[in-house]
Structure formats: structure tokens, C-alpha cells
């Protein structure tokens with residue numbers, strides 16, 4: 001069965017749904033269900049109000065709506081503590097971060113903030129009653145528990161935490177917290193004596209064992225005159241940031257601060273202005289490595305021969321044709337921390353390149369004289385001044401793969417070789433999959449790590465992970481030496 005994400009609907013549709021659901025005192029989801037049911041039963045309301053109604057005259061500045069599509073949704077449970085007023089700001093802070101907020105107020109919370117204020121800020125109906133026939137006709141508490149990416153409890157009172165730790169479900173908030181399989185973030189707020197009470201200590205420890213995440217409490221002055229200590233609820237901005245971090249954990253960037261130079265694709269060696277010698281390399285493997293290195297936080301320079309691929313985002317791409325141009329661009333890109341030579345560089349070029357298009361003549365075929373191209377891998381591996389600390393070559397072989405690759409490491413002077421069998425039967429050249437062996441040199445020893453068949457993107461991610469590990473090991477070694 002397909003599912004419908006309200007936040008991805010057109011703005012006009014969302015506005016209509018919001019107005020209609022507010023008028024009928026239903027949640028937006030409930031309203032959609034009612035509309036669908038009415039449609040099926042053939043008694044739907046006319047849908048003319050789809051047009052956004054003209055704005056009512058306002059006093060003072062017109063409220064600005066960002067119009068940004070929410071990327072995540074949170075069920076915010078507001079407990080019955082004096083810090084509940086801060087949750088009004090929290091709603092705003094979450095929404096600024098493109099997080100949709102649906103609020104649940106406990107009975108006690110309503111003594112501190114009104115459902116009207118909460119619903120006006122969240123632009124959603126507020127929930128508080130477990131036995132509400134309007135939302136429970138289809139188990140609304142289960143939807144509140146699951147139709148969200150995370151549950152935030154702020155303030156998390158001592159009472160609410162005690163109920164959670166012991167699995168109570170006698171009101172809407174505790175029933176949602178027991179019925180959820182989403183991450184839960186608690187922002188405790190209470191008097192320091194309540195926080196330090198043995199019962200609260202036990203409950204907090206139990207909740208942490210259950211995988212619940214806590215932010216705060218901070219220490220400072222209490223609402224009660226003259227009292228201070230640990231128990232102040234974290235500020236709204238701290239809670240919103242913690243929620244955002246749980247919803248969108250930072251991507252690890254193990255190559256941040258590193259400059260990675262990569263070559264990819266074939267080279268074209270001209271015969272005359274219109275003809276060239278080439279090979280079947282598609283550039284897919286080198287481009288995938290560039291994208292993976294960029295995703296790992298590196299600054300990436302990709303020197304590419306002629307390929308039919310889009311430049312990877314966030315990568316500096318230098319387009320070249322021939323091996324000599326490729327070497328020139330590689331040298332210009334130095335210094336680099338890591339160099340990965342994945343290009344299938346032509347070993348030879350035509351010595352007597354025609355200035356004009358060669359013509360058929362009665363004298364027969366023109367003789368093509370070949371001369372050796374510069375060896376980019378060997379040239380860079382043997383540099384004395386600007387040699388990148390880690391130089392990786394590729395060995396595309398059609399026979400004796402490992403032996404040839406071992407010999408290549410020694411001959412070229414590089415550190416690692418990625419060896420792949422490019423016999424036509426493998427479909428590697430131009431294909432989407434690759435079977436590679438990673439040969440690494442540690443002093444005189446060469447070890448071989450054979451990987452299973454993978455997509456070229458997976459090979460790229462795996463190679464970057466190995467590089468990141470080597471970089472981290474080297475950094476650790478340097479740090480212990482100093």
C-alpha cells in the first residue's frame with residue numbers, strides 16, 4: 001500500500017488541508033482520511049478552496065513563512081513543569097531547522113501553557129487526551145508514536161520520567177512513549193532535590209539503559225526563589241540542536257583537510273586532427289573514487305581523459321585528451337596528500353601525427369610510428385620533492401594479474417596497486433562492476449587483499465575507507481614519535 005507524506009504535497013494543497021483541519025478541529029492526517037472516505041462515499045465537499053485564500057488584513061508586520069519543505073518530523077511531548085514556557089520557543093527552533101512539530105500536552109502541562117499557544121506556533125492541532133474519540137477512531141496515539149522521526153520530551157518532569165522508566169501508559173504522553181520505536185530525546189527539568197532524589201537517579205539510569213537520550217539538565221537558578229543547582233531545562237536552542245544531531249547525524253569526514261589527486265578515463269592519442277588511438281576505459285571507476293573521496297571530506301582534483309560522464313559534484317575536474325596533457329595537469333595539481341592513478345593512459349602515441357587529415361593514396365596505408373608516452377605513475381612515484389605520501393596505481397591486466405601487479409609496484413615505485421582483471425569476459429572495461437585486489441607495500445613486504453565482486457561505487461567507498469585508515473594510522477604513528 002502506498003503511503004502519503006503530507007509535507008511533500010504542494011503548498012496550496014497543504015494550506016487548504018491546514019485550514020480545513022483547523023476548522024474541523026482535526027489533525028491534517030485525520031482530515032486527509034476524512035476527505036478520502038468522503039470521496040469514496042461520494043459526498044466530498046467541493047474542492048474549490050484549493051486556491052489559497054486572500055490574506056486577512058493584518059496589524060503590524062506580515063508574518064513571514066519560509067516555505068521550506070520540512071525534512072523531518074518530531075512529536076514534542078510537553079510535560080507539566082514550569083519550564084514548559086521554553087517549549088514554545090523550542091517549537092519555533094525546530095521549525096527553523098525544517099522539522100515539523102506535532103505537540104502533545106499532558107494534563108499538568110496545560111496548567112503552564114495553553115493548547116491554543118502551542119497549536120498557533122506549531123500550525124497543527126494539539127493532542128492531550130488518550131480517549132479522544134476524534135483522534136482515537138484509528139488509534140491516534142499509535143500514529144503520534146510512529147508517524148514521526150523522533151520524540152522529544154521537554155520539559156521531562158520527574159513524574160513523566162518515572163512513568164517511562166516503569167512502562168506506564170495511563171495517559172496520552174506515556175502511552176505514546178511506550179508505543180514508539182523512534183528515538184526519544186528527554187530534556188529533564190526539575191528542582192535540584194527532585195533531580196538528585198534516589199528515585200529519579202534510578203529512573204534516569206534505567207532510561208539511559210533503555211537507549212533514551214538525555215540533554216541537560218543545566219545548573220543554575222531555579223524558578224523557586226533562592227534555589228539553585230542542577231535541574232534547569234536546557235535552552236530551546238540546545239534541545240533543537242541535539243534533536244537535529246540525532247535526526248541528521250554528522251557524516252564522518254575522515255579525509256577532511258587532505259588533498260587527493262585522481263586520474264580517470266582513457267587518453268586519446270591523435271593520429272591526425274580527426275583520428276586517434278584510444279582504449280575502452282569509461283572513467284567510471286576513477287569518477288566513483290573522486291566522488292567517494294569528496295564525500296569523505298577531501299579536496300579532490302580529478303584529471304580526466306575524454307569520458308561521457310558528468311563531473312562529480314564538489315570536485316575540481318581538469319579535462320584532458322592525451323597522456324602528455326594528463327601528466328602536465330597532474331604535475332600542476334601537486335602537492336597532494338594522496339594520488340590515485342586510475343586512468344588507462346595509452347602507453348604509446350603516434351610519433352608522426354598528421355597536421356592534416358591523412359588521405360587514402362595509391363601508395364597504400366600510411367605507416368604509423370609509435371613512441372612511448374610518459375609514465376605518469378612512475379614519474380610521480382619517483383619524485384623526490386613533491387611526491388605525495390601515498391601513491392596508488394591501477395593495474396589493468398588480462399593475465400597473471402597478481403604477479404604482474406606485484407612487479408608493477410616494484411617497477412613504478414608506488415605504494416599501493418589496485419589490480420583488476422580486464423579480460424573481455426569480465427565486462428570490467430566500461431561496465432558497472434569490478435573485482436579488484438588491493439596490493440599494499442609495507443617496506444619490502446607486499447600483501448594482497450582480494451575483494452569480492454562489487455559495483456564500482458562500492459569499490460570506491462572501500463578504497464577510500466582503506467586510505468582513511470592508513471592516513472589515520474600514519475597520523476597516530478607521527479604523533480607517538482613526537
Ligand SMILES: Cc1cc2nc3c(=O)[nH]c(=O)nc-3n(C[C@H](O)[C@H](O)[C@H](O)COP(=O)(O)O)c2cc1C
Nearest residue numbers: 079080081082106107108109157158159160189190
Ligand atoms: C508550579 C509548579 C511547578 C512545577 N514544576 C515542576 C518541574 O519543573 N519539574 C517537575 O518534575 N515537576 C514539576 N511540578 C510537579 C508536576 O507538575 C507534577 O509532578 C505533575 O504531575 C507532572 O505531570 P506530568 O507527568 O504530566 O509532567 C511542578 C508543579 C507545580 C505546581
